[in-house]
Amino acid sequence: MSQKVDQATIIILDIGKNTSSDDKSKNNFFENAINCTKRIIERKIMSQGKDLVGILLLGSKKTKNNLAEQCPGDFKRIELFIDLETPSWKMIRDLPTAPTIAKGDWFDALIVAADYFKNCFSGYKTQNRRILLMTNFESTSKVDESQFEQVLNGFKEEDFQVDVIGYDIYSDTYKNNDVHFIRRLVDGTNGVSALFDDTMRYLVFHKKRHVNPMPWNVDLCIGPNIKIPVSSYIRIKDEHVVKSWTKAVRDPVTGSASVTEAATKKTLYLNPENKDVVKSPELIKGFHYGQELIPFLDVDKTLIYNSGPKSLTVYGFTDAKRVQWQNLNGDGLSYIFGRKGDKKAQEAVRTLVECLIDSNLVGIVRRVYNNGNAPRMYVLMPVIDPNDYVCLSMAGICFKEEIKYMAFPQIEKVTCNKEQVDAFKDLIKAMDLTNAYNDDYDDNEAFPVAETISPSIQYVLDCIAFRAMNPGKPLPPPRKDIMMLFSVPELIEKNSIDIIDKLKTLFVLKKVEIKKRNKKQDVSSNDDGMDSSSKMNESIVNDLPKVDLPISSKSDKIKNIGTVDPINDYKALKDLGKPMKEIVSEMTNAIECLFHSNLDGHCSRALDAMKFLRTESILGDPSDYNNWLRNFKIELHNRNKDNIIELIKEKQLNYIIKDENSLSKYDSNDCDESQFYEMDTAPNITETDISTEVNDFFNDM
Known part of the structure; x- marks a missing residue:
C-alpha cells in the first residue's frame, strides 16, 4: 500500500559559476539561495508534516541523473544530490558551501526533475508535486519553441507546479532571452515567483502543519428521552510546542547520537528485610496514601469508580450571569454542531441555541471523552454568527477548590473633571490598534486576533533549530523579528506622546515615601592615649566591608513563643x-x-x-x-x-x-x-x- 504524503518538493539549486559574485560587500546569489534552502527545509522539519524534499544541483562538477544515463552526452552538470525523503538536519549540513566553476542548463534540470517524479518516485501517494527552481538565468539554455511546448503540455498533464525563487521573471527588461519561457511555464502550471527577500520574509516565522479537524461524535443527552447526535470540534487548545520527542543515546566517545540504540532497563522488586528478589506471582499491587502503602487486590477492582462510556449529558441550565470568566479553566474551547448529514439534529441544535439566547441561560454538562476517562464538567454557551453560523461553544468549568480569590486594598474614590476625562478618551483613540500602521503596510491593524504569533513558541523552535546545527554552542538570544512582537507600533507611540504629557500635567501624582527602619549606630569615643599601631589597625578595620548584623537589646519585646528558647x-x-x-x-x-x-x-x-x-x-x-x-x-x-x-x-x-x-x-x-x-x-x-x-x-x- 502506498504511503500518503502531503507534498513532494524537488529544489533545483544552481551552484554554478554564474551564481558567484566578485562583490564581497553583499551576499551573492549562491549565498542567498543556500540560506533560502536551509530555511525551507528547517520550516518543513519544524512543522512535523508529511512532506518529502529532494535537492537537484545545477552546475555541479558531477553528472548524476537518470536521463544522463539513458542519453549519454546530454543533461550534463546536473546531479541528483538528495533523493526525495523526509527533511532532516543532515540534509541542511550536507548542502554545498561554495559555488563551482561549471555551468548547467536550467531547462534540462526541469526535465530531469519531472523525469524523477514520473519514473523514479514510487511507493508514495501525493497530489501536490512541486519543482522549486533557484537560478539567476545568466547561463544560456538550448530550449526551442517546439521542445518547450512539448514539456509544458507534459507538466500540465502530470499536474506539476513550477515555482521560481530569486529572480523577477515578470520584469519588463530581461538579461536573458530565455526568461520568457520560464514565465510561460510558471503561469501554465499555476506556479509562483518571488525574490529572496520576499521569500525569507514569508519564512521568518515557523508555522504549524495544517490538519483537518477530526470530529468527536456523541449524543447530547437532555433528560432521559432527548438525545441529539452532535459533533464536537476543537476550536482552541493548549498544546506543547513539540508533541513528541525521539529518544537517542549519545556515544561518549564519538559524541554522536543514535536512535537505533537504547539503554536497557530492568525492574527488580526486593524484600527490604533479606534483600531477596521477589517474583511477580508473589507481588501485591498497592497505592501510596500519605506515608502508608494500601494493598489493592483483584477483589477490590469492583470498588473502582467507573465513569461509564463516552457521553455528553446535560445536568441542568443556569443563568448566564452566574458563569463568569473566572469560573472557566481555560484549557481549550470546542464548538458543537449537529451531526453532519443529519438535518433533524442540526435543527435541534439551532432550536436549543435560540432558546438559550432568549432565556439568557447556559447549560452545565458532564463529559466523558472515552471509556475509562475521568468525567469533567463543562459549560455550553450559545453562539450565533452573523453569517448564519449557529453552534454551541463548550469550555471547561472550574470546581470550587480551583478558584483563587485575591483580596485587593480599597481604592479611594476619585472624581475627574471634563478635561481629564476628555484626555483619557483622546489617549484611547490614539492607541487604537486597528489603525496602528500607515498605508504602506498591507494591513493597518496591529496584533490581530487569531493571527498574532506567539513569541515564546517561536523562540523555543529557534533554539531547537540552533541546537540541532550547533550542538556545542550556547543558545542565542531571541532574534530581532521575535523582539519586534513586543514593541509598540511606531504610529501609536508617536500619536500618544503628546497626550501622555498632557495627562502628566492634569494628574499630579504624589510620590509615596516608604519609611525605612532606623538603624542604630554605635558611637565610640576616641581615646587620646591610642598609639600609632592601634590607629593603623582601626583604619584597616574601617576599610573592610561592613556587614549589618541584628542588634539584640532588652527593649525588643517577644511577641510569641519560638522553638529556640x-x-x-x-x-x-x-x-x-x-x-x-x-x-x-x-x-x-x-x-x-x-x-x-x-x-x-x-x-x-x-x-x-x-x-x-x-x-x-x-x-x-x-x-x-x-x-x-x-x-x-x-x-x-x-x-x-x-x-x-x-x-x-x-x-x-x-x-x-x-x-x-x-x-x-x-x-x-x-x-x-x-x-x-x-x-x-x-x-x-x-x-x-x-x-x-x-x-x-x-x-x-
Whole structure:
C-alpha cells in the first residue's frame, strides 16, 4: 500500500559559476539561495508534516541523473544530490558551501526533475508535486519553441507546479532571452515567483502543519428521552510546542547520537528485610496514601469508580450571569454542531441555541471523552454568527477548590473633571490598534486576533533549530523579528506622546515615601592615649566591608513563643501580661514542633519545655495541659510514634492528677495507658460519629 504524503518538493539549486559574485560587500546569489534552502527545509522539519524534499544541483562538477544515463552526452552538470525523503538536519549540513566553476542548463534540470517524479518516485501517494527552481538565468539554455511546448503540455498533464525563487521573471527588461519561457511555464502550471527577500520574509516565522479537524461524535443527552447526535470540534487548545520527542543515546566517545540504540532497563522488586528478589506471582499491587502503602487486590477492582462510556449529558441550565470568566479553566474551547448529514439534529441544535439566547441561560454538562476517562464538567454557551453560523461553544468549568480569590486594598474614590476625562478618551483613540500602521503596510491593524504569533513558541523552535546545527554552542538570544512582537507600533507611540504629557500635567501624582527602619549606630569615643599601631589597625578595620548584623537589646519585646528558647519566651510573655490561655497554646505548639523535628536526637529540649509547662500548670488551671496532652497522645499514636509516648511516661510528664491539683479530673487510677487507647480512640472510628448524609452519599455511589 502506498504511503500518503502531503507534498513532494524537488529544489533545483544552481551552484554554478554564474551564481558567484566578485562583490564581497553583499551576499551573492549562491549565498542567498543556500540560506533560502536551509530555511525551507528547517520550516518543513519544524512543522512535523508529511512532506518529502529532494535537492537537484545545477552546475555541479558531477553528472548524476537518470536521463544522463539513458542519453549519454546530454543533461550534463546536473546531479541528483538528495533523493526525495523526509527533511532532516543532515540534509541542511550536507548542502554545498561554495559555488563551482561549471555551468548547467536550467531547462534540462526541469526535465530531469519531472523525469524523477514520473519514473523514479514510487511507493508514495501525493497530489501536490512541486519543482522549486533557484537560478539567476545568466547561463544560456538550448530550449526551442517546439521542445518547450512539448514539456509544458507534459507538466500540465502530470499536474506539476513550477515555482521560481530569486529572480523577477515578470520584469519588463530581461538579461536573458530565455526568461520568457520560464514565465510561460510558471503561469501554465499555476506556479509562483518571488525574490529572496520576499521569500525569507514569508519564512521568518515557523508555522504549524495544517490538519483537518477530526470530529468527536456523541449524543447530547437532555433528560432521559432527548438525545441529539452532535459533533464536537476543537476550536482552541493548549498544546506543547513539540508533541513528541525521539529518544537517542549519545556515544561518549564519538559524541554522536543514535536512535537505533537504547539503554536497557530492568525492574527488580526486593524484600527490604533479606534483600531477596521477589517474583511477580508473589507481588501485591498497592497505592501510596500519605506515608502508608494500601494493598489493592483483584477483589477490590469492583470498588473502582467507573465513569461509564463516552457521553455528553446535560445536568441542568443556569443563568448566564452566574458563569463568569473566572469560573472557566481555560484549557481549550470546542464548538458543537449537529451531526453532519443529519438535518433533524442540526435543527435541534439551532432550536436549543435560540432558546438559550432568549432565556439568557447556559447549560452545565458532564463529559466523558472515552471509556475509562475521568468525567469533567463543562459549560455550553450559545453562539450565533452573523453569517448564519449557529453552534454551541463548550469550555471547561472550574470546581470550587480551583478558584483563587485575591483580596485587593480599597481604592479611594476619585472624581475627574471634563478635561481629564476628555484626555483619557483622546489617549484611547490614539492607541487604537486597528489603525496602528500607515498605508504602506498591507494591513493597518496591529496584533490581530487569531493571527498574532506567539513569541515564546517561536523562540523555543529557534533554539531547537540552533541546537540541532550547533550542538556545542550556547543558545542565542531571541532574534530581532521575535523582539519586534513586543514593541509598540511606531504610529501609536508617536500619536500618544503628546497626550501622555498632557495627562502628566492634569494628574499630579504624589510620590509615596516608604519609611525605612532606623538603624542604630554605635558611637565610640576616641581615646587620646591610642598609639600609632592601634590607629593603623582601626583604619584597616574601617576599610573592610561592613556587614549589618541584628542588634539584640532588652527593649525588643517577644511577641510569641519560638522553638529556640521556649521557657524564657514563656516567662517573658507572662511578665508582659499576655493571657494565660494564649501562652499555653503557643507553648504546646512549640513543644509539638520540637518533638516532630527532634533536632537533638533525644528530645531533651522538648521534654524540658514540657516539664516546665506541667509545673506551671500545677500551680494554675491544669485542664489546658491535660486536654492538650490527651489530643497529642492520640496524634502520636496515629503517627506510630509510640516511642515518644513511652518517653513522656518515663519522664513522669503524664496527666496532672487530683493529688497534685484539686481542679484536675484525673485520678491516679485513670492514667492507665491501655484504658486510654481503648476509651479515647475507639469512638473516633465508629460509624455513629459519621453523619447520616455522608453515609447516604457513599451508599448512592
